[in-house]
Every structure is written in structure tokens, then in C-alpha cells.
Amino acid sequence: MTVLVIAEHDNASVRPATLNTVTAAARVGGEIHVLVAGCEASGAAQAAAAIAGVAKVIVADGASLSENLAENVAAQVLAIAGEYGYIFFPATANGKNIAPRVAAKLDVAQISDITGVNSPDTFERPIYAGNAIATVQSVDATKVVTVRATAFDAAAATGGSARVEHVQAVADSGKSSFVGRELTRSDRPELTVAKIVVSGGRALGSAEKFTEVMTPLADKLGAGLGASRAAVDAGYAPNDSQVGQTGKIVAPQLYIAAGISGAIQHLAGxxxxxxxxxxxKDPEAPIFSVADYGLEADLFSAVPELVKAL
Known part of the structure; x- marks a missing residue:
């Protein structure tokens, strides 16, 4: 069966999570088609066509899709859903907003946050904050799936030569309207795609100390700067820096956790x-159970020393 991947994009280019989702889709077998739903999205369409393994890119270009409103994008997916046995979304905030609408309209059970594809109808997904892995088999005619991007390698962004097909964009549903968008801008790598992430916890004691201790380390390593939920709740770091089950799921090449005890919620992320x-400095901290390297020390002396040594 052919797999439809819903591209995550900004109209000019595709976002990294799309590449990971294509890899997951390839494990099902069959052709991979990518839907680019947007406005003036020729740049994203060209980028999608260049992804290795993609056979066809479907472009729906219209004003109704300009702000990626979930009601309109879901309607666009449903307009072509009958041709596909699988519809794959990245398990991002955007994908999680659209996928349930599509699954409900198709009257199928959504398979969420998969980390493995065992066979065309059987998938793996974490449960209990990642402490157990469920094997889920679906007999639905159309399988609506969200993919945890960090569990799959990214497909090559170049080397493909998919054909591009244009379809008519759906009309505005009128159910929602775009009011505004407030974006956090940073020169640092975004947490979910950073190769190195350094995170601080509640032990830092204040927002000032968080900045004073953790920022130099992140700067030195060119890393994304994260935080535990406890640190975010205490106001030491902004909400979008939270790493964990209810924050961002990361899987960088190197993760440095300073002053984080290692609660289940954080470990899951x-x-x-x-x-x-x-x-x-606590030898019994749960974080040591998953660490490849553990340093039992006061972070206020250890982190500055590490920065000096780098």
C-alpha cells in the first residue's frame, strides 16, 4: 500500500521531522507520497521532491492553507485519504493537532508516537513514560500514524527526484481563524534537532544562576539549552526549553544534565x-542509572571547570 506523509514545512523548506517520518514510512514498504499543504509553497515542494525515497509530492497551494490551521489541513488530507492505506504525521505539536481530526473523520484508531515498525500492520510505541514498549497491531483499512522523530534516522534531504502533482486546495472551513503568532527566536540550535543539548535542573536555584552557569557551557559547545520541568515550573527557564514527557523529546549525540535528579518524566524525554x-552531587540520583558518564560533584564548581577545560 502507498504511504502518505504529511510534510512539516514553512512553505520555503521542509522541517527536519519530515525526513525522519519518511524513514519510518519506508519501513512499511510501498511507494511514499508527500503532501505539502500551504500557500506559495513551491520551495517546500521542491525540497520534498528532493528527499531520497519519495516517489511523488502532492502540492495543495491556497490561501486557506497559509497559516496551517488544523481544520483546513485535515480537510485537505481527507480529500485525498481514500487513495492511501497509511497516513503518517510527524509527532510534533502540528502533527498532533491534525492527525486526531483525520483519524476521527476516517473512524479509525490513531497509532500515536511510534518508535518502531515491526511489519506493515504492527508498530511499537512507548507507554508509561517510556518505561515499557507496547506492540500495537492495527486492522484498520487506513492507518493514521504519528512518528516520534528521534526514534528514526533522517532520510537524505537530497538525491531524490519525485514527480510533483498539484491538487486544488480546500476551501476555508470557517471554523477557526489565524489571529497571531509569537515566536521565540534564538541563535541556538532548536532542541529537537540539536546535536548537543545541555540542560539544567532545579538545583541551580534561580533564573540568574541558571543563566550564569548553563549559558557559557551551551555557548562553548554550540548546544541547545534545555531544562527540567522543575526548573521551568520554578521560572528558571522558559517553557519552550523543557525537556521531558510533557516537554520536548530529544535524542542528540551528546546530552549533558546538570543538577537534574532524573525523574521519570524527564528521562522519557x-x-x-x-x-x-x-x-x-547526590550519588543516588536516578539520572545516573541512564548516564554513560556520571560526575558526582557540585555543579556550581564542576560546570565552570568544564567550560574552562573546553
Whole structure:
């Protein structure tokens, strides 16, 4: 059966999560088609056509899709859904907003946040904050799936030569309207795509200390700067820096956790990192159970020393 991947994009280019979703789709077998729904999205369409393994790119270009409103994008997906046995979304905030609408309209059970494809009808997904893996088999005619991007390697962004087909954009549903968007801009890598992530926890004690201790380390390594939920709740770091089950799921090449005890909620968001370094003065801290390297030390002296040594 052919797999439809819903591209995550900004109209000019595709976002990295799309590449990981294409890799997951390839494990099902069959042709891979990518839907680019947007406005003046020729740049994103060209980028999608260049992805290795993609056979066809379907472009729906219209004003109704300009702000990626979930009601309109879901309607666009449903307009072509009958041709596909699988519809794959990245498990991003955007994908999680649209996929349930599509699944409900198709009257099928959504398969959420998959981390593995065992066969064309059987998938793996984490449960209990990642402490167990469920194997889920679906007999639905159309399988609506969201993909945890960090669990799959990214497909090559170049080398493909997919054919491009244009379809008519759906009309505006009138159910919602775009009011505004407030974006956090930073020179640092975005957490979910950063190759190195450093995170601080509640032990830092204040927003001032968080900035004073963690920022130099992130700057030195060119890393994304994250935080535990406890640190975010205490106001030490902004909400979009939270790493964990209810924050962002990361799997960088290197993850450094300073002053983070390692609650289950946090471990669920970072334990797939390739190398984990933990700095904590509590020898019983759970973070040490998943760390490749652990340093039992006071972070206020250890982190500055590490910065000097780099």
C-alpha cells in the first residue's frame, strides 16, 4: 500500500521531522507520497521532491492553507485519504493537532508516537513514560500514524527526484481563524534537532544562576539549552526549553544534565540520547542509572571547570 506523509514545512523548506517520518514510512514498504499543504509553497515542494525515497509530492497551494490551521489541513488530507492505506504525521505539536481530526473523520484508531515498525500492520510505541514498549497491531483499512522523530534516522534531504502533482486546495472551513503568532527566536540550535543539548535542573536555584552557569557551557559547545520541568515550573527557564514527557523529546549525540535528579518524566524525554553525561552531587540520583558518564560533584564548581577545560 502507498504511504502518505504529511510534510512539516514553512512553505520555503521542509522541517527536519519530515525526513525522519519518511524513514519510518519506508519501513512499511510501498511507494511514499508527500503532501505539502500551504500557500506559495513551491520551495517546500521542491525540497520534498528532493528527499531520497519519495516517489511523488502532492502540492495543495491556497490561501486557506497559509497559516496551517488544523481544520483546513485535515480537510485537505481527507480529500485525498481514500487513495492511501497509511497516513503518517510527524509527532510534533502540528502533527498532533491534525492527525486526531483525520483519524476521527476516517473512524479509525490513531497509532500515536511510534518508535518502531515491526511489519506493515504492527508498530511499537512507548507507554508509561517510556518505561515499557507496547506492540500495537492495527486492522484498520487506513492507518493514521504519528512518528516520534528521534526514534528514526533522517532520510537524505537530497538525491531524490519525485514527480510533483498539484491538487486544488480546500476551501476555508470557517471554523477557526489565524489571529497571531509569537515566536521565540534564538541563535541556538532548536532542541529537537540539536546535536548537543545541555540542560539544567532545579538545583541551580534561580533564573540568574541558571543563566550564569548553563549559558557559557551551551555557548562553548554550540548546544541547545534545555531544562527540567522543575526548573521551568520554578521560572528558571522558559517553557519552550523543557525537556521531558510533557516537554520536548530529544535524542542528540551528546546530552549533558546538570543538577537534574532524573525523574521519570524527564528521562522519557532524553534517554535515547547517544551519550548522556550527568553532573549531580547526590550519588543516588536516578539520572545516573541512564548516564554513560556520571560526575558526582557540585555543579556550581564542576560546570565552570568544564567550560574552562573546553
Amino acid at each position: 532524553m534517554k535515547d540520547s547517544k551519550v548522556i553525561v550527568a553532573i549531580n
